[in-house]
Amino acid sequence: MNIVIMGCGRVGARLAGLLDIEGHSVTILDTDTYSFGKLPPEFAGTALAGDGMDEETLKKANIEKADAFIAVTDVDNHNIMAAQIAKHLFNVPKVICRIYDPMRRELFSSLGIEALSPTTTFAQMLKDKIEGVEE
Amino acid sequence: MNIVIMGCGRVGARLAGLLDIEGHSVTILDTDTYSFGKLPPEFAGTALAGDGMDEETLKKANIEKADAFIAVTDVDNHNIMAAQIAKHLFNVPKVICRIYDPMRRELFSSLGIEALSPTTTFAQMLKDKIEGVEE
Numbered sequence: 001m002n003i004v005i006m007g008c009g010r011v012g013a014r015l016a017g018l019l020d021i022e023g024h025s026v027t028i029l030d031t032d033t034y035s036f037g038k039l040p041p042e043f044a045g046t047a048l049a050g051d052g053m054d055e056e057t058l059k060k061a062n063i064e065k066a067d068a069f070i071a072v073t074d075v076d077n078h079n080i081m082a083a084q085i086a087k088h089l090f091n092v093p094k095v096i097c098r099i100y101d102p103m104r105r106e107l108f109s110s111l112g113i114e115a116l117s118p119t120t121t122f123a124q125m126l127k128d129k130i131e132g133v134e135e
Numbered sequence: 136m137n138i139v140i141m142g143c144g145r146v147g148a149r150l151a152g153l154l155d156i157e158g159h160s161v162t163i164l165d166t167d168t169y170s171f172g173k174l175p176p177e178f179a180g181t182a183l184a185g186d187g188m189d190e191e192t193l194k195k196a197n198i199e200k201a202d203a204f205i206a207v208t209d210v211d212n213h214n215i216m217a218a219q220i221a222k223h224l225f226n227v228p229k230v231i232c233r234i235y236d237p238m239r240r241e242l243f244s245s246l247g248i249e250a251l252s253p254t255t256t257f258a259q260m261l262k263d264k265i266e267g268v269e270e
Contacts, residue, residue, distance in 0.1 A: 003265065010235075014258040019265070068265045096264055098257075100145075114264070121260060122233075122253045123149040129231055129249070130138065130154070130203045 004066045004092075005029065006052030006082050007073035011098070011118075013038035015070065020045045027061045052082040055089065063090045071097035076104055083113045139201045139227075140164065141187030141217050142208035146233070146253075148173035150205065155180045162196045187217040190224065198225045206232035211239055218248045 001024050005012050008030035016028045017040040026045030029052045030036065036047040050057035052071060063069065069086035071079035076099050083097040099105040099115045108115040136159050140147050143165035151163045152175040161180030164187045165171065171182040185192035187206060198204065204221035206214035211234050218232040234240040234250045243250040 001265070010254040011258050011261070014254060015261050018258060018262050022266075070261060070265065072261070094265060096261060116257075116260070116264075118253055118257045119145040119149060122251075122256065123146050123153060125256060126146070126150050126205060126207070126231060126251070127153045129251075130136070130205065130229060131157075 001025070001067040002062060002065050003027070003068045003070070004052075004058070004061045004063055004086075006069070006071045006079070008032075008035040008038060008047070009072065009074060010038065012070075012072045013040075015072070016045060017043055029057065029061055053078060053085065055085065058082075058085065058090065063092065066090070066092050068092065068094040068096070070095075073098075076100055080104075080108060080113075080115075083115075084111075087113055136160070136202040137197060137200050138162070138203045138205070139187075139193070139196045139198055139221075141204070141206045141214070143167075143170040143173060143182070144207065144209060145173065147205075147207045148175075150207070151180060152178055164192060164196055188213060188220065190220065193217075193220065193225065198227065201225070201227050203227065203229040203231070205230075208233075211235055215239075215243060215248075215250075218250075219246075222248055 003024050003026050005028045008028050016026050020026045029048050031051050033049045069092045071082045079097040083095050086092040087095045096114045105115045105117045138159050138161050140163045143163050151161050155161045164183050166186050168184045204227045206217045214232040218230050221227040222230045231249045240250045240252045
């Protein structure tokens with residue numbers, strides 16, 4: 001698959017590495033080139049400096065041929081905006097974005113883009129682990 | 136179950152709410168009482184101001200009768216230290232802590248305390264979601 005990731009923070013860099021190892025064609029975007037240092041040394045994909053909310057940058061990232069777009073910057077609003085551009089302007093089939101604010105996540109899910117909250121998913125996972133003790 | 140949570144950030148507060156609703160007896164600790172504002176209004180557990188690395192605070196939180204201890208402050212080292220106190224000094228059966236740094240997590244897991252990295256788990260979840268498209 002052709003995959004474009006916006007945001008080379010800890011999660012973005014790790015995800016890029018995981019997908020690259022499995023043979024996907026990965027392009028990762030970040031406005032701060034220093035952040036590409038988080039990528040694993042063996043990363044064979046493309047690291048592109050630029051803003052994922054900018055159409056020209058997305059075109060350079062080959063968004064028109066992308067099968068999936070994932071927005072994982074630290075700013076919810078940026079993730080939301082980029083995800084909407086990828087979905088509605090470039091018709092990327094699979095669009096996922098990270099949303100920290102659970103309220104916003106529910107609203108956004110109703111717009112047809114998959115929004116995941118790390119807070120919610122992590123709290124749920126901890127709960128499952130704790131309750132596993134009782135079984 | 137009697138559950139003590141250290142750190143009333145977004146994850147701690149949400150976890151406390153989830154466990155409380157299910158009838159567990161929850162005590163949540165934070166050094167910053169302002170953070171208790173994140174708890175859901177219907178939270179019926181105990182919110183206790185104090186440091187989870189401090190033995191006296193842990194005793195006040197009834198750690199001696201706790202079935203589980205979860206350390207989810209934003210500081211890895213604090214989580215590690217509190218988890219070790221809970222495990223080795225108070226013999227809490229189930230101890231889980233959040234570790235942001237994946238390297239540290241592996242080291243720490245080898246010490247017998249369950250350490251979970253939100254970065255790793257969230258990246259893996261995103262990967263599974265993306266690859267679900269191909270099926």
